[in-house]
Amino acid sequence: MDCVVTGGNVKVLAKAVHSLSRIGDELYVEPQEDGLALRSVNSSRSAYACFLFAPLFFSRYTIPSGHAFRCKMAIKSVQAVFRSLASLEKTVEKCHIELEEQKNRLTFTLHCKHGLLKTHNLSFQDSESLQAVFDKDSCANVFRLLVDAVVHFPPSQEEVTVSVSEERMWVRNHVEEEDQSKAMLTELCLASDEFDHFSVQTHNNVTFCLKELRGLLMFAESTGLPISMYFDEPGSPLVLSVTDSVLEGNFVLATLSDDTIFRSLVRTQTPPPPPDDFMNDDIDSYLIAMDTSIAPGPSASGPPTPPLADSLCQKQPAAANHRTRSYIDEKEDDLASSERPPNKKFCSLFFGSVLPPSSQMNTQLVTSQEVLASDSEDD
Amino acid sequence: MPLSTQSQPDDEQYVLVASMDNARNLSNILKAISFKDHAIFSATPNGLKVTVEDSKCLQANAFIQADIFQEFNIREDLVGFQVNLTVLLDCLNIFGGSAVSGVSTALRMCYRGYGYPLTLFLEEGGVVTVCKINTQEPEEPIDFDFCTSNVTNKVILLSESLKEAFSELDMTSEVLQITMSPNQPYFRLSTFGNSGNAHYDYPKDSDMMEFFKCTKTQTNRYKMSLLKPSTKALALSCKVSVRTDSRGFLSLQYLVRNDDGQICFVEYYCCPDEEVGED
Structure with a gap:
């Protein structure tokens, strides 16, 4: 990969990196035919962000032909390249991003005013493609x-x-x-x-x-x-x-899933949850139990009772999979007047292509109160 | 003996009396070298030199010429003492060290001689504070033996450009490597951190480069932890002279302009790091 960013676009690129740093600790870089993709995901996989810079964004954009390349690196180190956002616009005239695959490094060269040349050679790791499935x-x-x-x-x-x-x-x-x-x-x-x-x-x-x-x-x-x-x-x-x-x-x-709205898209389950997980054996029966347990409706029963309803489901890409849900008609004004917040649970996003195709339909059930973590990606 | 009109009759008991209208002119420059508590003061008729050292590898000197003071009376050729710099700075800022224009703390600094405390009279808006700081046995500053005749490479840069580089330096790097060469890359700062390495190259014909005289390619590494305090001096300065001698010792001289437009100098000497590995 060899690309050059000039003028105000350097700042745009820098801002993108900075805003990605709000999401996760790692930056996934993938030079694609349709542009340079920069992505990040948070550790609990409940937030994902992607910027795609079209080839026209660059004054030069060439990518390795023949094979796809992608890598990840600490987002902090890329942020360090664009440390002073304020002075960036005034001082940097050109930014050259070059990938040396043999040396396993990504080089950012900033051509600054007064001839000052800043070269950052960053090491990277190979990575899988990171792609959230959303429509x-x-x-x-x-x-x-x-x-x-x-x-x-x-x-x-x-x-x-x-x-x-x-x-x-x-x-x-x-x-x-x-x-x-x-x-x-x-x-x-x-x-x-x-x-x-x-x-x-x-x-x-x-x-x-x-x-x-x-x-x-x-x-x-x-x-x-x-x-x-x-x-x-x-x-x-x-x-x-x-x-x-x-x-x-x-x-x-991810948005907080409402206790009263339970959706299930579960079909099979691998990778298996920890052996002591009570959901391990029979998910279907568990789900049936779930469906009935929430029937009374929380607005009537006061504070929600989370024990069973704690399971989270991961959103599947296929919209067709939507299963009938037991939706308790909880009107907005009802919610607003009682000010009872929904149970704090974030659904993780499902990163389809991260997993091998065979496990595409996998869903993990997680009982944690907070945000759930995926175990499928890290190496 | 030249005595200014304002001097008090008991001045004769002091070997050193120095006063200035704006104590910030002293405190600012002392801040540029305040990375250790102990500061060695040596006063000569030319002015005051304050030395701070670290690990026998780093030495910082601040020079405050006699004419920066409104009054500078010294009754011996050399007056030396050591005080706690942090305490001294606290005293100098006892009125808050406000940067509001028009309000300044006046200072009168007196020293009676060996064994006596350093006495500061600070006045702001009619309020006078007297501080007495115990002095210590002065240590002998290290002689880095850095002489002009041994200088192999020298560049003078406008501080502005170095400030940017130093503010961005990868602090995960243990060393700062300085390359000076008559050929490319002329003047290069390199760091080797967790996430990779970074180089900052200054061409010799840059507007920021005021003087360039390199005779031999030299690459030396200096401990980042040692050089870090020098950024305080850099922040105050308008120009920096970077020199290395044949042994690889580094000299950084900062030209500092104070509130009243007068010029002072701060100088840092640093030993090179022994282990020079390959890139």
């Missing part, structure tokens, strides 16, 4: 321009809940149940005409992490690109994207 086009709710709504939330705020109706969007801080009494609730109501594009099909509310959104906002602000948001229902991923003629960025974030 933003199939999402029911689509919005353009997420005004700088997040500035109203303190930096310590971890999650926000977005609710939508035909003509409005509400953004409010998500409060853990135990913090409920002391927490301050902030809610923002945005009218549909504040958006470039506003399309709602289902009245849903989704809760997701603010950190990644902030990361993308940082990028979008500096490049002046609007952010589009796509989501379906609690538990299924939310996609944030920025697009322009030469680049595309997609952030896929």
Whole structure:
């Protein structure tokens, strides 16, 4: 790979790396026919981000022909190349990215003002392709321009809940149940005409992490690109994207799955969970038990009872797999008035192509309260 | 004996009396060398030299010429003492060391002689604080024996360009390697960190390069931990002279302009790292 970025695009590239660093610790680099892909995923695999820079973004873009190459490296070391974002625009005239496969290093050369030449030779590891399976086009709710709504939330705020109706969007801080009494609730109501594009099909509310959104906002602000948001229902991923003629960025974030909405797409199960896992033997019967256990509905029974409902399912790519779900009709105002947050569980995104094809349909069930981790990728 | 009009009658008991209208002019430059507690002060009629050392491998000197002080009276050819630099800096900033223009702390520094404390009179807005800092037996500073005749390579850079490099240096690297050469890469800073290596090359015809005289290609490594304090001096300075001698010893001289536009110098000497491996 041999590519050259000049002028203001160096900053765009740098900003992309910085916003990817909000997601994970590693940067996956993959020079493709259709451009340079930079990706990152968080350790719990509940957030994934990808930037694709089209060949036109570069003043030179050549990739190794014949074989696909991809690698990963510590994102910190790439960030170090573009350390001072402020001075980058003023000082760097050209950035040359070169891959020396034999030497196992990726070289970033920054040609700066006054003839100063900065060369960073970074070592990398081979990696599998990282690709989250998502289909933003199939999402029911689509919005353009997420005004700088997040500035109203303190930096310590971890999650926000977005609710939508035909003509409005509400953004409010998500409060853990135990913090409920002391927490301050902030809610923002945005009218549909504040958006470039506003399309709602289902009245849903989704809760997701603010950190990644902030990361993308940082990028979008500096490049002046609007952010589009796509989501379906609690538990299924939310996609944030920025697009322009030469680049595309997609952030896929897990949303908290609502206790009352249980979806199951489980078919088989490998790799096996730990031997003492109670779900090990018979998933189907377990699932049947699940279905019935949630039938009474939590709004009636007060605080949710998590023991059985704790299992998480991974979203499958195939939309056809949607199984009938026992959806308890919990209206938005109901939720808002009781302020009872859904149980805090993030669905992991499913990285289809990371796994060998035979295990494509695998799903892991995880009982942890927090975010779940995949064990399929790391070497 | 030349005595300024303001001097007090008891001045005669002091071997050294130095005063300045703005204590920041002293405290700023002392901050540039404050990486260890012990500072050796040696005063001569030319001015004050403050020396701080680390591990017998690094020495930093700050020179404050006599004319930086509004009053500088010395009754011996050489007055030497050692004080705790951190304590001295705390005292100099006892009024908060505010950078507000128009408000400055006036300083009068007196030393009576061997065994006596260093007495500071600090005044701001009519409030006077008197600090007495116990002095210690002065140690003999290491003689790095760095003489101009042995200098093989020398460059003078505008600090601005080095500041950028130093702020970005990969601190996971144990050493900073400096290459100076009459040919390419002329002047190169290299680090070898966890994630790979990095090189910063300054061409000799750069606008940032004020002077370039390299006679021989030299590559030496210096402990990053030793050089790190020098960034404090770099931050204050406007120009840096980088020199190496035939043994690979490094001399960094910083030209520092104070609030009043006067010039002081800070100098760092550093021993090269013994183990020079291959790239």
